[in-house]
Amino acid sequence: MSVPTRLYFEIERRAGGVGQPYKRWIKAIHSMLKPEVKTRTARDMRHEIIRGVLDMRDANLQQYIDWRF
Numbered sequence: 001m002s003v004p005t006r007l008y009f010e011i012e013r014r015a016g017g018v019g020q021p022y023k024r025w026i027k028a029i030h031s032m033l034k035p036e037v038k039t040r041t042a043r044d045m046r047h048e049i050i051r052g053v054l055d056m057r058d059a060n061l062q063q064y065i066d067w068r069f
Contacts, residue, residue: 001052007032008056018061022054029053 012018014028029050030038037046 001048003049003052003056008053011053012057018057018064025054025057026050 011025011028011032014031015025033046036042037049
């Protein structure tokens with residue numbers, strides 16, 4: 001799932017930066033979800049959102065590693 005850039009950067013800020021572990025990222029994502037998305041019936045959609053954010057995080061982290069001095 002494609003995550004809007006603004007939403008990604010808000011999650012990154014709440015997680016504490018791109019270098020934080022997955023657990024902090026997932027907690028940051030959960031803190032931003034609405035109650036109806038936290039239900040059991042929305043589990044697949046929620047996991048798709050989490051995977052999309054973590055994929056963007058991995059891409060940004062790899063870019064940082066590739067381009068650092």
